[in-house]
Amino acid sequence: MPAPKNAMEIYQHLDKSNCRECGEKTCLAFAGSVYTGHRKIRDCPKLDQEIIRRLSGESAKQKTIEESRYEYLEILKKEISNIDLADAAKKIGADFKNGKLKLKVLGKDFSVDGTGQISTSIHVNAWVAVPFLNYVLNGKGLSPSGNWKSFRELKDGKEFYPLFRKRCEEPIKQIADKYTDLFDDLVHIFNGQKVKEQFEADISVVLHPLPKVPIMISYWLPEEGLGSSLNLFFDDTADKNLHINAIYTLGAGLTQMFEKISLRHGSFNHEP
Numbered sequence: 001m002p003a004p005k006n007a008m009e010i011y012q013h014l015d016k017s018n019c020r021e022c023g024e025k026t027c028l029a030f031a032g033s034v035y036t037g038h039r040k041i042r043d044c045p046k047l048d049q050e051i052i053r054r055l056s057g058e059s060a061k062q063k064t065i066e067e068s069r070y071e072y073l074e075i076l077k078k079e080i081s082n083i084d085l086a087d088a089a090k091k092i093g094a095d096f097k098n099g100k101l102k103l104k105v106l107g108k109d110f111s112v113d114g115t116g117q118i119s120t121s122i123h124v125n126a127w128v129a130v131p132f133l134n135y136v137l138n139g140k141g142l143s144p145s146g147n148w149k150s151f152r153e154l155k156d157g158k159e160f161y162p163l164f165r166k167r168c169e170e171p172i173k174q175i176a177d178k179y180t181d182l183f184d185d186l187v188h189i190f191n192g193q194k195v196k197e198q199f200e201a202d203i204s205v206v207l208h209p210l211p212k213v214p215i216m217i218s219y220w221l222p223e224e225g226l227g228s229s230l231n232l233f234f235d236d237t238a239d240k241n242l243h244i245n246a247i248y249t250l251g252a253g254l255t256q257m258f259e260k261i262s263l264r265h266g267s268f269n270h271e272p
């Protein structure tokens with residue numbers, strides 16, 4: 001069987017009951033995640049082994065991650081058009097006015113209308129738009145508990161951690177090592193807050209990429225032959241408000257933004 005050309009080809013094989021046993025809200029969302037390589041077809045318990053065998057590994061291999069991400073964004077927009085936005089706003093504690101759901105992303109207003117169109121005063125990249133829409137679709141609206149966890153400690157975090165380390169923590173550490181104003185800029189540009197000693201780090205900044213999904217970036221300066229290190233921490237409610245894929249995407253989106261800022265300031269020569 002040739003590789004599926006799009007998520008709809010995967011969707012055709014699904015049960016279409018939207019039973020949520022796979023952890024996604026709908027079969028269409030699951031098809032989108034499989035197509036973009038974020039979920040495995042075997043995660044749907046309703047498929048028979050023959051279909052799993054035929055579809056396994058046949059995801060969007062020829063596409064770049066960026067292309068897949070934009071395709072997934074289109075699927076999420078479609079999903080938005082099928083929900084009651086006013087109800088979703090109530091659930092996640094967002095504002096709802098003139099047919100638009102509005103909440104703060106990194107301190108800036110982000111709105112989505114009933115057709116899934118996003119409006120904001122900052123540049124929308126798919127890495128941030130995807131978790132934003134995921135949060136609107138699936139967020140539980142749980143308030144942060146104030147207890148921090150590493151990515152690895154989140155539900156299913158272990159499996160994704162090597163990728164998260166490579167795409168998020170390592171590049172941010174490289175920026176922090178060379179671009180000394182990074183943490184001040186995070187505070188000023190993204191409405192971050194410097195917080196007191198956490199995990200004995202030298203610097204810790206808390207950002208709110210989504211109102212109820214704070215991220216803490218902690219940085220340890222090099223000392224006595226030891227290199228610097230940097231870790232991202234999440235509130236222990238994060239994996240209840242967002243699927244681990246969306247949390248990873250959020251981290252990758254932030255990393256891209258930090259890279260752009262550091263390049264714009266001309267003080268960092270990083271090849272993204």
Ligand code: SF4
Pocket residue numbers: 014015016017018019020021022023024025026027030031043044045046
């Ligand atoms: S478990 Fe399968 S049938 Fe149920 S929602 Fe997920 S994809 Fe659909």
